[in-house]
Amino acid sequence: MGVLDSVIVTSYFLFIIVAALLFKRFSKTSSGFIRGGGAMMWWMAGATAFMTQFSAWTFTGAAAKAYEDGLAVLFLFWGNALGFFVAALYFAARYRKLRVDTAMEVIRLRFGKASEQIYTWLQFPLTTIASAIWLNGLAIFVAAVFHIDLFITIIGVGILVTFIAISGGSWTVSATNVIQLILLMAITLTVGIYALFYVGGPEALVNQSPVTSIMGDGVSYWQIFVLWVVFIISKQVISTNDAMSCYRFLVTVNEREAKKAALIAGICFIVGPVMWFIPPWVVATMHVDLAAFYPNLGNNANNASYLFFIEYYMPKGVLGLVLAAMIAATISPMTTALNRNAGIFVRNVYQSVINPNATEIQQMRVGKLSTLANGVVSVLAALLFASIKEYSFFDLMMLFGALLQMPLAIPSLLSMVIIKTPDWSAWATLFVGLLVSCFMQFGFDIHWLQPWFGNTPFTHREQVDLTVVAMLFAQIVFTGGFFMCTSLFYSPLQGQRKKEVEGLINNLNSPINKEEEASIDRRQGIYLGRLSQILGSAIIVVGLAFESGLDMLTFIVIGGLILLAGTHLYRSGVKPIPMVIPN
Numbered sequence: 001m002g003v004l005d006s007v008i009v010t011s012y013f014l015f016i017i018v019a020a021l022l023f024k025r026f027s028k029t030s031s032g033f034i035r036g037g038g039a040m041m042w043w044m045a046g047a048t049a050f051m052t053q054f055s056a057w058t059f060t061g062a063a064a065k066a067y068e069d070g071l072a073v074l075f076l077f078w079g080n081a082l083g084f085f086v087a088a089l090y091f092a093a094r095y096r097k098l099r100v101d102t103a104m105e106v107i108r109l110r111f112g113k114a115s116e117q118i119y120t121w122l123q124f125p126l127t128t129i130a131s132a133i134w135l136n137g138l139a140i141f142v143a144a145v146f147h148i149d150l151f152i153t154i155i156g157v158g159i160l161v162t163f164i165a166i167s168g169g170s171w172t173v174s175a176t177n178v179i180q181l182i183l184l185m186a187i188t189l190t191v192g193i194y195a196l197f198y199v200g201g202p203e204a205l206v207n208q209s210p211v212t213s214i215m216g217d218g219v220s221y222w223q224i225f226v227l228w229v230v231f232i233i234s235k236q237v238i239s240t241n242d243a244m245s246c247y248r249f250l251v252t253v254n255e256r257e258a259k260k261a262a263l264i265a266g267i268c269f270i271v272g273p274v275m276w277f278i279p280p281w282v283v284a285t286m287h288v289d290l291a292a293f294y295p296n297l298g299n300n301a302n303n304a305s306y307l308f309f310i311e312y313y314m315p316k317g318v319l320g321l322v323l324a325a326m327i328a329a330t331i332s333p334m335t336t337a338l339n340r341n342a343g344i345f346v347r348n349v350y351q352s353v354i355n356p357n358a359t360e361i362q363q364m365r366v367g368k369l370s371t372l373a374n375g376v377v378s379v380l381a382a383l384l385f386a387s388i389k390e391y392s393f394f395d396l397m398m399l400f401g402a403l404l405q406m407p408l409a410i411p412s413l414l415s416m417v418i419i420k421t422p423d424w425s426a427w428a429t430l431f432v433g434l435l436v437s438c439f440m441q442f443g444f445d446i447h448w449l450q451p452w453f454g455n456t457p458f459t460h461r462e463q464v465d466l467t468v469v470a471m472l473f474a475q476i477v478f479t480g481g482f483f484m485c486t487s488l489f490y491s492p493l494q495g496q497r498k499k500e501v502e503g504l505i506n507n508l509n510s511p512i513n514k515e516e517e518a519s520i521d522r523r524q525g526i527y528l529g530r531l532s533q534i535l536g537s538a539i540i541v542v543g544l545a546f547e548s549g550l551d552m553l554t555f556i557v558i559g560g561l562i563l564l565a566g567t568h569l570y571r572s573g574v575k576p577i578p579m580v581i582p583n
Contacts, residue, residue, distance in 0.1 A: 008320030008542075012183075012327070013160065016176055019531055020164045023175040023524075040174060040251040041524060042260035043569075047181040048174045049248040049265040051332035053080050053240070056138035058276060059326055060303040066277035067284050067305035069216025069461075070209060072225070077273035079233035083240025084266030092262040093255035094416055095246035098507050099516070102250075103340070103412075104348040106243045107426065109504045110415045112497055113352070115426035120348045122408065122430070123244065127337045128374070128381045135382035138330040142323070143296060154382045161331055162375030165338035166368050173335040174251065178528050178569070180328030183535065185272065186561035187325045190554060191318070192275030195282045195309055205278070208285040218461035221453045228465040231472040238476075239405060243412035247340050254512040280305035315551035317542060321558065334378070338371050345370040406475040407433025411483050418487055419505065423497065425486035433479040440471045529570025536563030 054062075054077070065073040100106055104123070108116035138157055139150040164172055199205045211217060215225040239245065248265075249258035283290075283305045290308060291301040310322045346367045351358050358366070411429040415421075446463050449470070458466065493501055536559045543555025 004317040004542075005320030005323065008317060009323050009327070011538075012324035015531075015535060016160070016164070016179070016328075016331070019176050019179055020167045020172040022527060022531070023172045024167045040253075042252060042257040043264065044174050044178055044524060044528075045248060045252045045257070045261035046264035046268075047178040048251070048332070048336060049084065049261055050268045051177045051181050051184075051329070052248065052336045053265070053269070053333075054329060055134035055333050056326040056330040057134060057136075058329060059306045060138075063277065063280045063306040064300070064302035067280040067290075067302050068211075069218075070211035070281065070284070071214050072216045072229075073277060074273050075229045076232055076236065077269055079236025080240060081266045081269035082233060083237040084262045084269065086237055087241050087249070087262035088259045088266060091241040091246070091416065092249045092258040094508055095243070095249045096252060096255040096258040097510065097512060098504065099512070100250065102343045102347045103244050103246050104344045106246060107412065107415075108348070108352075109500050110243075110419075111426035112423040112500075115423065116348055116352070118427045118430065119244075119408065119412070120344055123344060124341060124374070126405065126408065127341055128378050131334050131337055131378035132381035132384070134330050134334055135378070138326055139382070142326075147296060151383055155379060157327065157330060158375060158379035158382065161334045161378075162338065162372060164331065165335045165342070165371045165375065173339045175524070175528060176335065177332045179531060179535070180325075180332050181268075182532055182562055182565045183321075184325045184328050185268070186536075186558050186565070187318075187321050188272070189275050189561070190558045191310065191314065191322065192278040194314065194554065195279045198313060199282045199285060205281060205285065209281060210284055210287065216461075218459045220456050220459060221462065223453065224458075224462050224466050224469070227469045231469045231476075234476065235406065235472050238409050238413050241413055242409040243415055244408055247336075247343070253517045276306075279309040283309050315546065315548065315554050317551075318554060321539070338374050338378070341374050342367045342371040406472065407437060407479060410475060410479050414480065414483050418484060419501075420490045421483065421486045422489055422491070423493075425483055428486065429479060429483040432482045433475060436474050436478050437471070440474050444470065446470065525569050525571075529566045529568070532562055532566025532569055534566075536560065536566055 058077075062073055062076070095106065098106055098109065100109070104116050104120050107119045135154045135157060136150070139153040142148060142153040143150050164176055196202065196205065199208065213219070215222060219225050249261060252258045252261055288308060290304055291297075291299075293308060294301045294304045297304060307319075307322075310319050314322075346363050350366045350370075351363065355362065407430055410433060411426050415426065446458065446467050449466060450458065492498070539559030539562065540556050541559075543552045543559060546552040546555065
């Protein structure tokens with residue numbers, strides 16, 4: 001790690017802090033702190049939706065998967081793309097028309113206060129676990145670059161994340177997400193194209209790849225791979241569209257803007273992953289012993305496959321830019337998660353249970369305090385997770401989704417599809433889902449399935465993939481099936497609950513009118529445009545200092561892409577840029 005790399009990373013930290021402070025002024029009310037007051041442009045909401053679906057884990061754990069198994073990793077991210085396209089067609093508009101501030105308000109309207117509180121208090125530890133996984137992904141990467149202890153990285157980035165989320169809530173989170181998206185895409189697209197040219201083009205990459213099948217290595221039964229693809233894509237579609245994730249669309253002005261946000265996120269997930277994983281694919285063609293280059297990572301050395309190409313084949317200084325992009329990829333989902341949890345605590349715990357008559361000042365204060373507390377707990381959990389060695393980082397992420405996220409996601413997704421179920425169907429389905437998870441984790445033996453496939457014993461990869469498939473299958477069939485069966489016990493609601501559900505149905509059938517729409521402050525486009533232009537120009541200036549034409553061109557291309565995006569954002573603030581979405 002050279003002096004230039006260190007200067008770039010330090011400068012990026014300072015740049016993000018300045019951006020957060022600049023957008024702090026937009027959060028004047030509790031609604032503004034929680035969801036931007038429903039006044040964000042579609043591209044800002046889309047950037048947040050996109051950035052919250054991955055982290056530095058993408059360039060460590062998922063990069064290791066790409067290095068080891070080739071194209072197989074793409075299906076995970078294309079599942080995100082399909083999920084957002086489904087959202088653009090159906091779910092995004094429905095969630096926005098509910099006219100709520102947080103995801104838990106959706107649960108309360110649909111299932112009542114008891115389910116709201118159960119889901120609220122389960123959401124907090126699950127978000128903490130997710131944040132711990134994200135922080136570990138970044139820490140692994142930084143450990144390989146700086147040779148700095150994982151714990152120091154976790155604490156340092158945790159402090160930055162908490163500061164951003166506290167300073168201005170949803171506005172600072174979304175604004176920094178946009179900048180980080182532009183930086184991430186500009187860098188990864190440039191690095192991906194550079195790596196592709198280095199190896200000699202797409203045909204040479206395919207011919208030289210040690211992975212001879214789209215399934216990758218370690219697969220004896222093609223049926224297991226097909227099942228893994230189907231269920232992983234299904235999981236991503238469910239997790240993208242369940243009510244717990246609807247906060248992405250609540251920040252927009254109306255349902256049409258919510259559709260645009262979902263559509264742009266889906267498009268990014270079609271193109272982005274292909275470019276992200278070209279470097280590890282290229283490194284795989286070199287037959288490099290990564291453990292020899294990164295002994296401090298031990299058995300997880302393949303997590304540095306993306307880093308290896310940057311460190312040894314890209315111009316100096318690019319390593320610092322890539323590290324900044326990795327930091328951005330972790331900051332985005334974490335700040336969003338902290339902000340979401342703060343909103344849930346304010347609206348669904350403090351205002352709902354503790355102090356129904358809370359003033360705006362009290363709500364803002366509680367929101368910031370809960371953000372701080374959640375940030376501290378997330379860092380502590382990440383420190384604990386750093387000691388887990390039994391699973392690879394990719395496998396840990398997949399098992400987390402299958403075991404813990406799905407029991408929450410399935411009933412909250414189906415709640416917007418099947419309206420006529422009793423209020424208890426939410427918490428009862430959640431309970432069934434957790435029982436299913438416990439059985440699949442502690443009672444199920446993957447070798448029970450051996451007779452269904454043949455006499456050849458499962459490889460280690462097949463055991464892991466089939467375990468994930470079995471867990472997801474059990475959740476979708478038994479947990480989802482249980483929820484649908486509860487409709488048999490539905491009876492018309494009475495009193496206040498009848499009014500709440502009737503209001504929910506009425507909102508779903510009523511487009512948001514002009515009087516309900518928040519006023520858009522187009523300074524968001526102007527500010528972000530100028531910030532991006534400054535960032536792009538600074539990178540170009542760094543590039544001009546190089547003597548090598550190729551080194552100079554690399555920085556000019558990255559800076560030029562950021563500058564171009566900034567100019568486009570600035571124009572959106574001066575004059576709206578139309579994006580036509582069919583009704």
